[in-house]
Amino acid sequence: xxxxxxxxxxxxxxxxxxxxxxxxxxxxxxxxxxxxxxxxxxxxxxxxxxxxxxxxxxxxxxxxxxxxxxxxxxxxxxxxxxxxxxxxxxxxxxxxxxxxxxxxxxxxxxxxxxxxxxxxxxxxxxxxxxxxxxxxxxxxxxxx
Numbered sequence: 109x110x111x112x113x114x115x116x117x118x119x120x121x122x123x124x125x126x127x128x129x130x131x132x133x134x135x136x137x138x139x140x141x142x143x144x145x146x147x148x149x150x151x152x153x154x155x156x157x158x159x160x161x162x163x164x165x166x167x168x169x170x171x172x173x174x175x176x177x178x179x180x181x182x183x184x185x186x187x188x189x190x191x192x193x194x195x196x197x198x199x200x201x202x203x204x205x206x207x208x209x210x211x212x213x214x215x216x217x218x219x220x221x222x223x224x225x226x227x228x229x230x231x232x233x234x235x236x237x238x239x240x241x242x243x244x245x246x247x248x249x250x251x252x
Contacts, residue, residue, distance in 0.1 A: 130219070135212040142208035146201045155196045162189040214239065 130136055146152055166185045169177060196202055218237035225235035 126219075130216075133215065135208070135215050139205075139208040139212045142201070142205040146199075146205045149199070149201045152196065152199045152201055155192055155199070159189065159192045159196060162192060 162185055166182060166189065169182050169185065197206075214237075217239070221237035222232065222235045226232040
């Protein structure tokens with residue numbers, strides 16, 4: 109190990125302790141259980157695999173020159189992709205996973221925000237995460 113200062117080693121140890129506490133947090137445990145349930149759902153995994161194949165096919169078709177592209181095929185693949193995506197997103201285990209992920213992301217964003225603000229000189233006692241809504245759920249970590 110390099111020659112580290114005592115303070116730096118203390119910070120690393122505190123970070124490791126934070127990691128241990130985080131892994132005992134209820135939202136983390138719920139996320140792990142939801143992830144495992146989704147991973148164990150063979151129907152869901154087949155849909156995800158099908159989605160990935162369709163996405164690859166679309167990418168391959170779209171990367172062809174304009175003369176070689178088959179726009180009808182791209183449109184057909186896009187329709188198929190949307191159908192598979194809808195099935196994935198209505199799967200109960202995927203819904204549970206997404207809900208657990210959203211809940212965990214709020215906690216994780218709060219932790220990151222406090223650390224970031226503290227490193228920027230803010231008071232660690234008052235630094236916190238304030239979720240904001242852009243109106244697009246696609247880029248959202250969840251409502252706080």
